Amino acid sequence: MNPFLPFEWIAAVRFLMEGRAQTALTIFGAAVGVAVVVFMSALLVAVQANIFTRILSAQAHVVISAPKDEARALINTKTFAEIATIQAPAQKLRSIDQWQKIRVVLAAIPDVVVVSPAASGAAFAVRGDASKAITLNGIEPDVYYKIVNLPTMITAGTAALAAGDVLIGNQLAINLGVSLSDKIHIRSATGTDEIYTITGVFDLGNRGANERSVYVPLRAAQSLLGLQGGASSLDINIVDPLAAETMAVRISAETGLQADSWIKTFDQLFTSLKTQSISFGAIQFFVGLAVALGIASVLVVSVVQRSKEIGILRAMGASRGQILRIFLLQGAIVGLLGSIVGSAMGTGFVMLWRIFARNADGTPFFVITLAPSLFVTAAIVATLTGVLASLMPAVSASRLNPVDAIRG
Amino acid sequence: MVDHASSRADDAPVLRLEGVRRSFGIGTDVEIEILHGIDLVIQRGEFCALIGPSGSGKSTLLNIIGLLDRATAGKVFITGEDTDLLGDAELTRLRSRSIGFVFQNALLIPAFTALENVMMPQLVDKGWPDAAMRENASRLLGRVGLEQRKDNLANAMSGGQQQRVAIARALAMNPALVLADEPTGNLDTKSAEAVLKLMREVNLANGTTFLIVTHNMELAEQTDRIIEVVDGMVVSGTTRPTNASRNKLT
Numbered sequence: 001m002n003p004f005l006p007f008e009w010i011a012a013v014r015f016l017m018e019g020r021a022q023t024a025l026t027i028f029g030a031a032v033g034v035a036v037v038v039f040m041s042a043l044l045v046a047v048q049a050n051i052f053t054r055i056l057s058a059q060a061h062v063v064i065s066a067p068k069d070e071a072r073a074l075i076n077t078k079t080f081a082e083i084a085t086i087q088a089p090a091q092k093l094r095s096i097d098q099w100q101k102i103r104v105v106l107a108a109i110p111d112v113v114v115v116s117p118a119a120s121g122a123a124f125a126v127r128g129d130a131s132k133a134i135t136l137n138g139i140e141p142d143v144y145y146k147i148v149n150l151p152t153m154i155t156a157g158t159a160a161l162a163a164g165d166v167l168i169g170n171q172l173a174i175n176l177g178v179s180l181s182d183k184i185h186i187r188s189a190t191g192t193d194e195i196y197t198i199t200g201v202f203d204l205g206n207r208g209a210n211e212r213s214v215y216v217p218l219r220a221a222q223s224l225l226g227l228q229g230g231a232s233s234l235d236i237n238i239v240d241p242l243a244a245e246t247m248a249v250r251i252s253a254e255t256g257l258q259a260d261s262w263i264k265t266f267d268q269l270f271t272s273l274k275t276q277s278i279s280f281g282a283i284q285f286f287v288g289l290a291v292a293l294g295i296a297s298v299l300v301v302s303v304v305q306r307s308k309e310i311g312i313l314r315a316m317g318a319s320r321g322q323i324l325r326i327f328l329l330q331g332a333i334v335g336l337l338g339s340i341v342g343s344a345m346g347t348g349f350v351m352l353w354r355i356f357a358r359n360a361d362g363t364p365f366f367v368i369t370l371a372p373s374l375f376v377t378a379a380i381v382a383t384l385t386g387v388l389a390s391l392m393p394a395v396s397a398s399r400l401n402p403v404d405a406i407r408g
Numbered sequence: 409m410v411d412h413a414s415s416r417a418d419d420a421p422v423l424r425l426e427g428v429r430r431s432f433g434i435g436t437d438v439e440i441e442i443l444h445g446i447d448l449v450i451q452r453g454e455f456c457a458l459i460g461p462s463g464s465g466k467s468t469l470l471n472i473i474g475l476l477d478r479a480t481a482g483k484v485f486i487t488g489e490d491t492d493l494l495g496d497a498e499l500t501r502l503r504s505r506s507i508g509f510v511f512q513n514a515l516l517i518p519a520f521t522a523l524e525n526v527m528m529p530q531l532v533d534k535g536w537p538d539a540a541m542r543e544n545a546s547r548l549l550g551r552v553g554l555e556q557r558k559d560n561l562a563n564a565m566s567g568g569q570q571q572r573v574a575i576a577r578a579l580a581m582n583p584a585l586v587l588a589d590e591p592t593g594n595l596d597t598k599s600a601e602a603v604l605k606l607m608r609e610v611n612l613a614n615g616t617t618f619l620i621v622t623h624n625m626e627l628a629e630q631t632d633r634i635i636e637v638v639d640g641m642v643v644s645g646t647t648r649p650t651n652a653s654r655n656k657l658t
Contacts, residue, residue: 007531014519312515315476316577317504318532319497403476406511 008322011313012329015306026298027337030386033291034342034378037284039349042370044280048273050366052241055266058204060116060147060235061244063265064106064251065258066094093121095230102255103234111238111247116143117231119221125168125214126185126193127176134172134214136186138221147237150202150215156180157200161217166196169210170203186214188224196220288381292389295334299327299393303400310397311405320398327394328387335386339379346370346378420488422585422617423450423473428482430468442468444640445482452584453615455608457628460637466621467589469637473619474587475503487584504533508578508616510607512590514570516562522549522573523558529580548576552606568599575606579616586610588620592627604630 016023074084096102099117106115119138124131141161145151151159155170157180166184168176178184180198187193196216204210222228238247244261252259263270303310310323350370357365430443442465450456460466471477472484475491484491486506491499508529516525526545530536549555552572554565562570571591578586588607592600604627611618620631628634636644 007534010531011519018519308515309517312509312511312517313528313532314500315474315503315509316529316532317500319500322532403471406515 007318008325008329011326012333015302015326016330016333019302019305022298022302023334026295026334027341029294030291030334030338030382031341031345033287033294034339034382035345035349036287038343038346038370038374038378039353040280040283041374042346042350042368043353044276045371046366046368048276051269051273054205055262055269056241057153058148058206058209059262059265061238061241062236062248062251062259062261064096064102064234064236064255065232065260066096067256067258093225093227093232095119095227095232096234096257099231099234102257105255106234106236106251109247111240111243113237113239114143114146116140116147116235117218118144118233118235119218119225119227119230120232121221121225121227122189123214123224124185124187125172125176126187127178127182130176132172132175133212134186135212136188136221136224137213137215138218138225139215140218144235147235153202153204154200155203157198159200159202161199161215163217163220164195164197165199165216167200167202167215168198169213170201171207171210172212172214173198173201175211186216186224188226190226192224192226194220194224288385291335291338291382292385295331295386295389296392298334299331299390300396302330303327303393303397306397307400307405310400311402314400314402315406323400324394324398327397328390331386331388331390331394332383333386335382335384335389336379338386339375339382342382343375343378420485421449421451422454422487423448423619424483424485424488425449425473426483426485428469428472428479428484430465430472430477431480441480442640443472443479446637446640446642448635448642450585450617450619452617453611454633455611455618455631456620456633456635457631458619458621458635458637459623459625459628462623464637465640466637468640470587470589470619470621473585474507474509475499504529505581506584508581508583508586510571510574510578510586510588510591512593514562514567514574516570516573516577518561518563521559521561522554522565522569525562525573526576526580528577533581544580545576548579549573551579551610552576566599568595568602571595571599571603572606575603575610579610579614582614583616585617585619588618590622591620592622592624600627 075082103115103117106112117140121136123134123136125134139161141150141159145159150167154167157167159167161167166186168178168184173179176184178198180201182198183195184198185193185195202210202213204213216224218231222230225232236247236251238244241262245263248259248261248264251257313323347370350368353368354364359365425446425448428443428446429441431439431441433439446469458466458470468477472479475484475486486502489502491502494502516522517528520528523542523545524531526548527541530541530544546555546558549558552575554569554572554576557565557569562573565573575586575591578588586607591607592603595603607618607620608630610616618631620627622628634644635642
């Protein structure tokens with residue numbers, strides 16, 4: 001007997017050790033619950049992180065563009081009544097007014113990491129008889145690559161972009177039947193036509209984007225799209241991608257320009273991820289409930305089995321509080337040990353996932369990691385669950401009348 | 409070992425009951441009175457038997473004396489202290505320090521060794537140094553002849569040995585009063601005699617008061633005083649010649 005432990009601890013541990021098989025099964029039950037939660041938490045975090053990474057590797061956090069053209073109603077200046085509604089005009093490609101100055105202002109905001117101007121618009125890529133609609137992106141490679149890490153997505157050639165060079169998506173290359181060093185025409189909606197040499201082919205990880213995306217130097221795009229010296233958008237990356245919407249609202253308010261965050265752009269995806277998180281929360285709750293009921297049912301039986309012993313302890317002077325604590329501690333110990341075993345099992349599941357969940361080429365679906373905080377949280381939650389689960393049996397044990405308990 | 413009993417008035421009887429009544433409700437309206445105004449005084453060092461037919465109220469009386477139950481009416485004084493004035497926590501403390509229990513089935517806690525079972529009242533009481541508890545428990549086990557088996561789990565011992573451990577446990581806090589409920593009821597004749605002899609030795613050596621509930625008249629006749637309860641009333645409390653009974657045991 002450990003002289004440094006209070007009586008309640010000693011009794012709780014001894015009672016658990018006495019019913020070894022029963023205790024082991026209860027701990028195992030709790031461990032399975034914890035393992036499921038640990039594994040699913042790691043999986044969910046990895047899936048969501050993977051989705052965010054994929055999106056953000058090809059998307060700026062905030063995109064600033066010129067205000068949209070709006071139709072204004074004709075108002076009678078005397079009566080202020082609306083006398084005519086003008087049909088909304090077609091949106092034209094426009095440059096952001098004074099974009100160079102705005103760029104400097106935006107770059108000075110502490111949370112902003114990089115500001116990249118772009119001239120983007122619709123065009124056609126033409127090779128012989130083949131003509132494909134494309135999104136032409138004129139960029140400053142040095143800054144743009146800090147937002148979209150295109151060099152890492154290059155599958156052929158290089159990401160270097162000099163005058164007369166063009167980078168195209170691998171799907172567009174297939175559709176046009178072109179490869180590195182081939183020349184293609186790029187024709188804008190205004191009829192301007194230029195010939196470019198393909199110096200790089202990339203894979204953005206999205207078939208649609210690979211069919212449409214074409215990159216040329218900013219100056220070339222300005223010329224093709226009729227935006228001499230202009231920029232149709234300013235792409236911004238900030239420190240915390242999840243604060244993008246707040247930043248977009250702030251910029252819009254301060255500059256009067258249209259600012260769209262990636263969160264708004266992908267709002268349906270965010271809704272899906274939120275639904276996924278809520279579903280997972282519900283699963284966690286029910287797993288926790290099942291674990292708690294398992295612990296509670298075993299302790300309820302234990303109280304009945306040990307009623308005589310409880311009676312003896314009460315007769316020898318044990319207080320109701322001491323009896324209560326003995327059973328609460330049993331719940332806590334089962335929960336804590338369950339969390340330790342469960343964390344080990346969850347780690348095992350993750351390792352098995354890493355081994356078996358792979359693409360056809362042997363690369364992993366995505367990186368799944370186990371944060372130490374996950375184990376700490378699991379231990380705290382499982383221990384608290386054990387304590388809560390043992391509350392009812394503990395209270396009933398503490399309320400046992402010693403006389404009745406001893407008589408059985 | 410600290411003698412808690414000595415802190416109270418030495419001249420006060422170990423137990424004094426004044427008009428103790430105990431009723432139990434059946435349903436909502438009907439009440440049945442089990443004890444009908446019991447008066448009883450037991451002095452320090454007495455070695456008494458409490459006898460009576462089944463259903464006479466012996467166990468109810470023992471529970472009230474042992475502070476495991478409260479009287480419906482009347483007064484219970486333990487070593488001069490009026491238990492009516494005590495709250496649950498104080499009652500529990502008085503019980504643990506002044507009264508030792510020996511039950512019919514020993515009722516040791518199987519998850520603990522013999523030594524730990526004997527230490528249990530002090531463990532529960534808290535504040536006792538570990539070494540002092542161990543020394544006290546070892547000494548008591550030695551006294552009941554079981555020091556060699558102190559590390560055995562309780563359920564690995566025979567019925568007689570368990571009962572001896574239970575007696576050692578009852579003495580752990582050096583109580584003024586030991587209540588023994590049919591302590592030899594489940595033992596063979598030889599073990600029963602050994603247990604009774606042990607209780608008598610403790611009584612003589614320490615002056616510990618014993619109140620033994622029994623159906624066994626042969627056992628009762630070996631005590632100094634037989635208190636008979638019939639239909640919830642004490643009908644006799646003869647004090648027997650002590651030398652005669654002591655000679656039988658020594």
